[in-house]
Amino acid sequence: MSEQHFDTVLVVDFGAQYAQLIARRVREAHVYSEIVPHTISAQELAARQPAGVIFSGGPKSVHVEGAPRIDPAVYDLGVPILGICYGAQLIALQLGGEVADTGRGEYGKTDLEVLNEGVLFGGQPARQQVWMSHFDSITQAPPGFETTAMTAAVPAAAFEDADRGVYGVQFHPEVVHTPHGQDILKHFLYDACDALPTWTMSSIIETSVEAIREQVGSGRAICGLSGGVDSAVAAALVHKAIGHQLTCVFVDTGLMRQGEGDQVVETFQRHQGMELIHVRAADRFFERLAGVTDPEEKRKAIGELFIRVFEDASGGIEDARFLVQGTLYPDVIESGTSEAARIKSHHNVGGLPEDMEFELVEPLRNLFKDEVRRVGEELGLPEEIVWRQPFPGPGLGVRIIGEVTPEKVAILQQADAIVREEIRKADLERDIWQAFAVLPDIRSVGVMGDERTYAHPIIIRAVTSEDAMTADWARLPYDLLERLSSRIINEVPGVNRVAYDITSKPPGTIEWE
Template sequence: MPASSLAPTPFQPEQPSEPAPEDRPVLVLDFGGQYSQLIARRVREARVYSELVSHRLAPEEISRRNPAALILSGGPASVYAEGAPLADPGVFELGVPTLGICYGMQLMARELGGRVEANDVSEYGKADVSLDGSAALFHDLSPEQVVWMSHRDSVTAPPTGARVTASSETTPIAAFEDPDRGLYGVQFHPEVVHTPQGQRILESFLYDVAGAPPAWTPAAVIEEQVERIRAQVGSERVICGLSGGVDSAVAALLVHKAVGDQLTCVFVDHGLLRENEAEQVVETFGHHFHVPLVSVDARERFLSRLAGVSEPEEKRAIVGEEFIRVFEEEARRLGDVRFLVQGTLYSDVIESGGDVGVAAKIKSHHNVGGLPADMRMELVEPLRSLFKDEVRRVGEQLGLPERMVWRHPFPGPGLAIRIIGDVTEERLAILRAADAILLEEVRRAGLYRELWQCFAVLPAVRSVGVQGDERTYAYPVVIRAVTSEDAMTADWARLPSELLDTIAGRIVNEVQGVNRVALDLTSKPPATIEWE
């Protein structure tokens, strides 16, 4: 959602409203390509609501969803390989404007009378293509463009009735269209930044071909979610667990906007937070927004449960279960509370293997896959369809303070999964102090907003050092800093050497029990952002 969409729009739920953007979504059929989630995000950046769905979705179900358009993603296989993911051919008979990207284009061609064959030479990376300026997707672009290719197979004959609209030196059919049937294909990837005009190509498809209005704005999200929350909750009491992060904060403000004092927020200080975070949460919600707030000191309870636990998934399960138990206890004190608010994001759903049916389960999130089976409250998840950047735009629209809106993502289990091995008071104090120094210096350097996440990790090893002419045997601290757009992929951040020198010097000199600082130079994939 571009910045221009953030102008305040009065929320008047009693007024008749236009159909919600979710009523006519753009469905991205996921064939397992590495950029599938990115396609969905790019559509949303054009202010058009999109969802990532399985390529196995039946034509009848697609039709029932009444989509404004379909986009077929890339994929890792050859369309003619045994076991390759395929779509039901009936998808192409629905009369819905459809764009195939890379594998999606090849699948469209193969199913509709064209031909796909292996190239003698692969085409990976930047490529120069010549465009037909009369084509619907390229009508406002110069005829020569740089695009990003990633393929070995190529379409060697377009679908019956389609015409070729782009070509490169090694790929004679780099795009085709059949406007009468609403079918369009591009061999390159318009969704990546390496295709400079890729967003304009996607917008031409969305606006000009599909006629999808740019109505997916923060104000529209707020209005739609407020209505949904009211419909789900009615007059019942609601409890929300505040963690201090932007996700739970925005979820809480949305629910408070919808049902007012039917909501009580519960902030659980589990002893796994960063420096001064507990005080910041109480100040923001209890004093600034005047949201009913209960603060619970559960530090001893959580540390007792975590004692001796080193396996990360067990840590996540313990913290998730303990959170729910605390919430249930507070709910009983409040009376009959039926609903629990959580800040589950779309990326959480995808990475936890839910809804999409294609993505592998990467890890359990305590707010998706770590909930106890006998939980007695029904979940309210107003952010379940949003990516992180969209949550931040909504938070700004709701008036959330800048420091909280742009706070780096912080895991539900907190520092428990940034401490490798046992979680103890001593190790928490070491990590908390090192992390505070790291973030202070990154902010001072003006780089905080440029990073997706930046944090310290405390490994379960010690190393020999020399401090004050004495031998030491102390912990190393690992610095993890990444850049990303949605946490699906991430690159390690190239922090200035002078900054790293300052950070390392301060941590070693100021944090007792640390004698070494290391830097994590691994991207995602192959690593995850968090260590556990």
């Protein structure tokens, strides 16, 4: 997607768990944002022509050896800068202020006294609550800066030099625990950066359609339609741009959730009017995965075969040289960019063969999940597609630990269907980011009908999240967990035990592989 029509704010990542949240909050103010590494040079940053820059927080003290820094020349570019937490301390340190270990940190809800509204606090109460998470404190703002707020522990909890366009806040305005935080960000975006709030769903669609038409021209494209939210919205967006130049290829890998194959065909072929090729390739995928147990090998094997099936299916489509994918911004970050170390290879990012014959069309590459859903609604996709829970590209292949076999897939499909059905009955679908079952590569001893059993356990995973970059395990009601356990053990042959995963992300990931 081209973002040249939008004012852009760059979020410099200093290793903060909230860097992605800052970027999302900026977008919620209808200003486009991207995350960049702190190693970016002033020249590289200037080349991006940002309307503003935000320094994120970070886990380190500015005084420790090896603590991340920013190119000092960035301050001379004339681009407005907002430092948050570590970012504010770094500004203070690099521009001549003082940051000290006062022996008194602040964590959690903290009372802030606004000394001067300045740019950031316009129209806000003189006393307000903010969210702090720091040990070092800014004891003195840099020369030429005005201290605009303080707390009991931090003499310079906010400071600014409006003429220079540099601002700092010790607290975290991006979190919901700072009630006026979004207003502070908006003051920076609209008043300090003069950014226009043009990053809207309609403008995103308009810009995407224009970029797709420019890229594809009169050629033909095929889309890897899985039935999930991402590929569905990508297909709808490309279909809006090029109409019948798009052919959707639905590869039934045999690794989908129960009943999804039929639903995909029904939704996109009959109701959306898209040209759809249905490829039944389960046997090929099971054959390719035989004996494969390493999760990275599984992802790459599935990704490569996926492309090969596309190449086979596109043989009769004239000029089909474009492949549409539902790659999202978190996929790009997690798969490893200059901004982030690789956590795992996403099927639609890192699992593609180097000799792939298609040119990629990725209209959602710059979007977070919530933005994708809103685009889908704007395009008129049905609710059951737009609000479907995220599903990994490799499907159940990465929810089966160890070798993938048809028998294991059948067990997991039945268990997973029960999990989703009970979550839906409990009216928790919109509250939970993902809820699913995992089949580990172990067996456990049990007793069923006075007989000893040696069968599979099922692990239930349910998390809450805003963008999949971080996630917390869902506190499901005990009676719901009891129903899940009872139904799975009684209704799914080969299962004698159910466990619930209470690991957050980090340290874990949402998926098990």
